[in-house]
Amino acid sequence: MSLEMAAESSEGEEEAGKLTGGNHLLVVDDELTELGKKAAWSVSSCKPGNSVSSLRDQNLETFWQSDGAQPHLVNIQFQKKVRLQLVVLYVDFKLDESYTPSKISIRAGDGFHNLKEIKSVELVKPSGWIYLSLSGVDPRETFVNTFMLQIAVLSNHLNGRDTHVRQIKVYGPRPNPIPHQPYQFTSREFITYSTIR
């Protein structure tokens, strides 16, 4: 899967926390970088053969299937606090029907003991990549600085018990290309002189 800047995709409409639609192409800002590789991923339950690795295998054919009581949880734990800005999931109602998640809650915190909900959405027949931005309205809240993120599937479409999620990605800002600088450089003169290649 390439994450290139592609043409327009069908953005879902959002009404009062509901999201429909979904993009078929993953289009992400250049300033963001995927942080999932630095984290430890775990799930609350899974069916053998459809384990957590299917969430990270860059393959939309494979999916994670839960196997237990709701809510189904995907836990993403980092070794140090990271700034996260965006969570993207790939789910497809047409393929998964009653396994498609409906209510999703995203929680953050230092560990299992102090997770707090930071975002809650309801999906309506989604089909494709769903973008869940973690930013608040306040510009100071563009990022969530946390050790752990938990994505909870509270309910599914058609009241299904278990859920299918095909892929999850988490994004945060790119680090400053020049280490130990308080701010990033934007002007040409600075950038020209800032590295040796």
Add this chain to the structure above:
Amino acid sequence: MDLLSEAEAALCPVNEPSAEVPNGAAGHHLLGLIYRYTDRRRSAIHHFKQALLVDPLMWAAYEELCILGAAEEATAVFGEAAALCIQKQYLNCSTTPKLHSSTEDCNLVDTRHSASEDVNPRQLKLMQGLKDIPLNHHGASILGGTSGQPINSGPSNISFYNTPSPMVTQLSGVAPPPLCRNVQLNGSNLSTVGAESSPKSTVNSTIQAPRRKFVDEGKLRKISGRLFSDSGPRRSPRLSNDASANPNANATVVSGNGTSNSSKYLGGSKLSSMAFRTMTVRKGQSWANENVDEGIRNDVLDDSRLNVTSTSSSSSTSMEVKSNDQEAVNFQVGGQVISGSKVITGASEILTLLRVFGEGFRLACLYRCQDALDTYLKLPHKHYNTGWVLSLVGRLHFELVDYLEADRAFGLARQIMPYSLEGMDVYSTVLYLLKEDMKLSYLAQELISTDRLAPQSWCAMGNCYSLQKDHETALKNFQRAVQLNPRFAYAHTLCGHEYVALEDYENGIKCYQSALRVDARHYNAWYGLGMIYLRQEKFEFSEHHFRMAFQINPRSSVIMSYLGTALHALKRSEEALVVMEKAILADKKNPLPMYQKANILMSLERLDEALEVLEELKEYAPRECSVYALMGRIYKRRNMHEKAMLHYGISLDLKPSATDAAAIKAAIEKLHVPDEMEDNL
């Protein structure tokens, strides 16, 4: 073939430590290369120096010394003593070709395989009876790396191989008809003698078709153009002497050239023609112009690369392979009718030229770029406008961080020698840094179509992808370049840069270290390592690596400013400031050290000085939002809230990155809150 130990044993038998190295200068050069590749620097230097003593016109050896950083001044090496030495050799040389020594050479070539630089088999073809075909090639002139095909400087070891067919393919650039005509036409042909006695080792191998690959890597050595220079001045007398014969020959030569050029475009031939042209141009002799068909110039082939010295240590594996199937020319040495004085004149002319080139190259390797540029500007116009010089000039501008000038110089070089690959990796980096994606992709395509097996082409491709931020593909391309030539240090460094962009620091470190194993003076790799350690907060290591880079290239203000940053991180802020001052002085146009200086001053609580520096910086880089943001921060520290607000506002207007925008807005909100310890990153 990388059988370095066998090669070494062949040249320098373990049991006889005092035995003389076979093949004189070329042998020394070869041995020097072997030592260099096995990291025995001092022995390598010793042997290159020996090579130069035996044969003062061996540019290849001088170049290696420069790359190792141990060259003496060019005036010393290419001085009076050298001239006398050459004369002696010239007069002493006998005319018996030694065929058996040539077979020896062949063997050496085999063993030396990839270890050596290109081997340009000497091709002196004096075709008997081929008077009309200007196939001469400067044999001596163009030297490729002396590889196992050493043509010795020793008077008695001149091996010439006969090339049966190549004539056809050789289109020599005409250039020195004198050479060409020489033997056959006149019994008393100086050039013949000149040709054979020139101690230069290899020669341009323009001949074979397979040469194409050869061409790739050219390390062209300059010739001991004696051949040419000797021929030059004598040309007129000869012409007048052989009035009847020569003009005809000449004319045919030229016309021959013309037709052959058009009809036979073979890589090799072009090469030779190019080489010739370059040679002649280099020598700046007037006759060059008369002979060379200007039209040929554009067909130049990569062999001209052969004329160019690679700035990084690139040995051409491909060269070696090709060298094995060369056909050498057999030389018929004519009578020696040379007068000593002519030799001296010729020798001193060449030496003058070599002095300039040598000095410039030495300065370039020491990264005294401005001095090197001045040296090259002294060259006559004709010499300056050759591919080799121009691409070296381009590289010098690149080191001076003057990318626009570098772009211009490389552009000119490409116009003059469109098929040269030498230095094109640096050109692609220049375009990458200038963010010229169209030009860069065009360059990459052209290079790949010129030669798919050259590391430079893949480096250019990789840079192209890297500019598009597709670091994984860029990495693949750079790895291909490494595969093609593991002794090409820059390819390793570029791999390292890509790993860092992908945040894979382990592999990045490995790549940089391999680059350093190939060429310990490759300061980019030292810098890369320093940056990784800086990121990983291993400040001691980082400072050490930046210092090594600084020692190699003491004029780079970028390295100095990073050294200062590392020192500051180690809490040695006073030293850091000193280094920053030096960096500021070293390059007025670099805004970075000033910014860093302000940063350091701020953390030392010398806020007013910091503000002064930043005010000055505003003049240099008026649209840099980090300058205003930092000023805002300082004003806040001094509790000058209105000014702080003003500056934060301006910095927001200048469109900082998202992270910074968030940080700045947060700072604005907290403006009236007392200053807590902020997270500095």
